[in-house]
Amino acid sequence: MQGNLNEIDIRSILQLIELGQRTGQLLVEASFSKQDDLTQDESIRYRHSKNSRKQSWFVFFLNGQIIYCQAGESNLSRVDDYLRYYQVETKLDQKQNISLATQNVPEYGYLWTLLERNIISPKIAHSIIQRLVHETLFDLLSLHQGSFIFRQGAALAPQLISFEIGPLIAQITQQVQEWKRLYPQIQSPEQIPILVDTAELSSSLSLATLQKLQHWADGKTTLRQLARYLNRDLLTLAKAISPYVQQGWLQLVDSATTSLALTPDSAGQDHDHPRIVCIDDTTTICEAVESILKLHGYEAIALTNPLEALGLMFQLRPDLILCDIAMPELDGYEICNMLRHSTAFRLVPIIMLTGKDGFIDRVRARMVGATDYLTKPFDDSELVMLVEKYVNYKSFMGTPKKYKTC
Incomplete structure (x- = not known):
C-alpha cells in the first residue's frame, strides 16, 4: 500500500491498517520547498523544521x-529529553552508543x-513510548x-506496549483541532x-510559578522540549501559557527566522521612534514604504x-501595521x-493596502477590524498623512513608550 496524502489522509491510512490487522511499518515522507503550494500549518512547519527540505516519520504495527x-x-x-524529567543518567559506553547508531530503530x-x-x-x-x-x-495528523x-x-x-488506533487518533485529532485555535499567538x-x-507576571503569578517560568523560558528551549522536560x-502546556502570550508578557520566538536578528532583549523593549511594519508580497512596494517612512523619522520594517x-x-510589537x-498563503x-x-493587537492601527478602490473591499476591511485603507498606487504625501493620522510622531517622542494593549 502506497500513495500520496493528497489522495488519502493519514487518519484513513491508519484506519485501513487497523481494519486489516496488518503487521509491518508505515513510512511517511514530506518534501517542502518555498515554491510548494503549502497549507498554513505546513508553511509554519517548513519555517521551523531543522531539516526543512525533507521530513520523514515511521509508525510500527x-x-x-x-x-x-x-x-x-x-x-x-527525544528519549534523552524525557529521561531528564525522571532524572536518569544513561551512562552508556562508546561501544553501546555505536551499536545503537547502526540499528534501524535506534x-x-x-x-x-x-x-x-x-x-x-x-x-x-x-510512559516514554506513549x-x-x-x-x-x-x-502526522497535522x-x-x-x-x-x-x-x-x-x-x-x-x-513492551501496543495502542489501539481508533481511540488514539480520535484523541489526537481533537488535540490538533484545539491546537489550531491557539493560532496566531502559538504557531x-x-x-x-x-x-x-x-x-506584570510577578503581579499575576506566585513566586514559585514565576521562578519556574524564568528557569524554562531561557531563549533556547522549544515548546516541544519543554513539554518533554515536564x-x-x-x-x-500551550493552553497554560497562551494567556501570557496574549497579554504580551511571554513571547514566542521563531527560532528559524534570523533575518531581523532580533534578540530577546531588543525584540520586546520600547522603541524610540514609531515602529511601522509593512506586509506586502511585492518587493518594490515594501522598499518604497520603507524609504518614505524612514525619511520622515519612522522605524519602518518591510516583510x-x-x-x-x-x-x-x-x-x-509595531505601533501601526500596513x-x-x-x-498568497494568507491574504x-x-x-x-x-x-x-x-x-x-486590539488597539493597534491596521491599514489595508489595496489596488482596488471598491466599496466591497472597504466593507470587508472594516468587518475584519481594519482601521483604514490606502489605495495603490499612492504617493509619498498620501502615505505619510495616513500614518500621521494614527501615529502622532511628536506625541510619541514626548510620552513614555508603552505598547498598546487592552
Whole structure:
C-alpha cells in the first residue's frame, strides 16, 4: 500500500491498517520547498523544521495496533529529553552508543538497552513510548501533503506496549483541532518562549510559578522540549501559557527566522521612534514604504512573506501595521482578523493596502477590524498623512513608550 496524502489522509491510512490487522511499518515522507503550494500549518512547519527540505516519520504495527513511532533519523535526543524529567543518567559506553547508531530503530533499541541494564523501569519506558507515539502522531495528523508506503513484515521486537488506533487518533485529532485555535499567538511546537514583562507576571503569578517560568523560558528551549522536560502534553502546556502570550508578557520566538536578528532583549523593549511594519508580497512596494517612512523619522520594517510576518508581529510589537490585501498563503483580511483576536493587537492601527478602490473591499476591511485603507498606487504625501493620522510622531517622542494593549 502506497500513495500520496493528497489522495488519502493519514487518519484513513491508519484506519485501513487497523481494519486489516496488518503487521509491518508505515513510512511517511514530506518534501517542502518555498515554491510548494503549502497549507498554513505546513508553511509554519517548513519555517521551523531543522531539516526543512525533507521530513520523514515511521509508525510500527503489530496486528493492526501501533507499537512505536519514530520521527526521522532520530539521534536519541527525544528519549534523552524525557529521561531528564525522571532524572536518569544513561551512562552508556562508546561501544553501546555505536551499536545503537547502526540499528534501524535506534530510539527503540536505546529504550530496551536502558531497560536491560535496569537504568529505567518498565513503567518509565511505557510512559516514554506513549509520549513519543503521541507527539509523532500529532505531527502526522497535522500533515496534508507528502507520500507514504506501508510494508508488511515482521513486527518490531520485543514489544513492551501496543495502542489501539481508533481511540488514539480520535484523541489526537481533537488535540490538533484545539491546537489550531491557539493560532496566531502559538504557531509551532518549535517556537521558543521568552519572558518579556516580568513585572506584570510577578503581579499575576506566585513566586514559585514565576521562578519556574524564568528557569524554562531561557531563549533556547522549544515548546516541544519543554513539554518533554515536564512530561506534559504539548497542548496542555500551550493552553497554560497562551494567556501570557496574549497579554504580551511571554513571547514566542521563531527560532528559524534570523533575518531581523532580533534578540530577546531588543525584540520586546520600547522603541524610540514609531515602529511601522509593512506586509506586502511585492518587493518594490515594501522598499518604497520603507524609504518614505524612514525619511520622515519612522522605524519602518518591510516583510514580504505573510506567514512569516504574522509570527514576527509578537516580536516586533509595531505601533501601526500596513497590510496588503491580495497575497498568497494568507491574504490581508485573514491576517487582520487573526491579529484582532489577540488582546495585544486590539488597539493597534491596521491599514489595508489595496489596488482596488471598491466599496466591497472597504466593507470587508472594516468587518475584519481594519482601521483604514490606502489605495495603490499612492504617493509619498498620501502615505505619510495616513500614518500621521494614527501615529502622532511628536506625541510619541514626548510620552513614555508603552505598547498598546487592552
